[in-house]
Amino acid sequence: MLCQNCHERPATVHFTKIVNGEKSEYRLCEQCARERGDIFAKAVNSFGFNHLLGGLLNFESSPGFTAPAGKGLRCDVCGMTYQQFTQVGQFGCPSCYEHFAPRLEPLLRRIQSAVQHTGKVPARTGSHVKLRKDLERLRKELQQCVANEQFERAAEIRDQIRALEQQLGQ
């Protein structure tokens, strides 16, 4: 069915208005619906990404799921509750990640590929994190070198690992 306003695009918004018992129906495309003002705009926009995320978050508490208690969770720093988070789909402050950790992990597992960051580490804020990551990478490389019998390279890597371990120890 085509939009009754522009007669060009398919009608995807079906809207029934009842004023004083008088019923009028609209079948519009999204674009025309948006142009017709607030009431339609709300209907069209209300199913945004954040609601989808919110739905995903609440899904855990549906029957059949044993969810960790999320109701009372609240971030001490910014005051945002987990309930509020599920509605807006955004955290209030960096500390929310700590405060909501028990509920966060299942969510991250669903929307991300893993729960452990493996990418860039800021030089200043995370210097020890960076060292540990470098160490991990070198150890892997060392194993590979040994497996491929590249012993000279392996010796080099071993020395690098020792140096890093010393730095971390300090």
Place this chain on the structure above:
Amino acid sequence: MSLGNFLQRAMSRWMRDGGPQDDIILTSRIRIARNIQDIPFPILQTQGHANQVLDTVRRAIAQPAFTRLGQFEMVRMSDMPLLDRQVLMEKHLISKELVDKPRHGAVVLRDDEVVSIMVNEEDHLRIQVIMPGLRLKEAWQLADQIDDALETEIPYAFHERYGYLTACPTNVGTGIRASVMMHLPALVLSGQINRILTAISQVGLTVRGLYGEGTESAGNLFQVSNQVTLGESEEEIIANLMSVVQQLIDHERQARRMLLSENRDALEDRICRSFGILAYARRMDSKETLERLSDVRLGIDLGIIKGVSAGILKELMIMTQPAFLQKYFNQELSPAERDVRRAALIRERLRMDNTEVR
């Protein structure tokens, strides 16, 4: 001011210059989300917090580690007229969110507009690098440098397990969104596109229209970007996107060859008709403009239309947007007036080249 002069001044580098594989890839874009320790995200920001963020950024971009990366200027959204904000959005330099809600927002722009940093949008900082052609690695290297330079002054919110912390958990970890804008007319014409787009969504990537989330894909333009930000490194994310994009390029090239060898008459007819309409029409809406431009660009790539610069699609797809048009004609225009002016602008732009239709 002549159109040529206006274009010289109004265009970002990505609109003007070419790049690798730019017969199919219009732009490569890297965006990274960063936040400052111990300050609430913009959604819960008070005026005080917002100013703290703005001051921190202002300090960070004034120090030598940053200024050696180019000429930058920081502008508050509230100091900018609505039309200027809209033009920045049409040039893909800021988001719709900053246009609609200027509140505490700001943007730091490099003079060539390759780098733009949004301040107090959904996150405290959104660093963006946009380059013409397929240049994801280069774009990431520059974004990485900008990020390092800012970090010497800004204490980032970083978590050992979750990485860079962001307002929305869909960006946490690397905070990176790498995307390419692709022109895929032959895959659309040959009816293969839906099958391919479905396949893309199964390998952790998403496809969007010209202006991002929720916009429709007009003019056979598709933005392909990574979905996942946590659990993979930036290099892995970019390599994954690159390999899919390369396959799309190969498929598109193959489809173009097929169309030329099997449907040449129909294809030439379509391309030349679109060229004729762009060259002579007196009214053009945005959607038709994009569709016709897409045909003409394909005609240029296939050697059917000669003498028209290949950059015309990129140039005109931005130039003919509502705010840009009003900026050029220097007056407020109703949608109907815009259609008339848009057609005039396109005719004028086409006359700047020595066109020859084979």
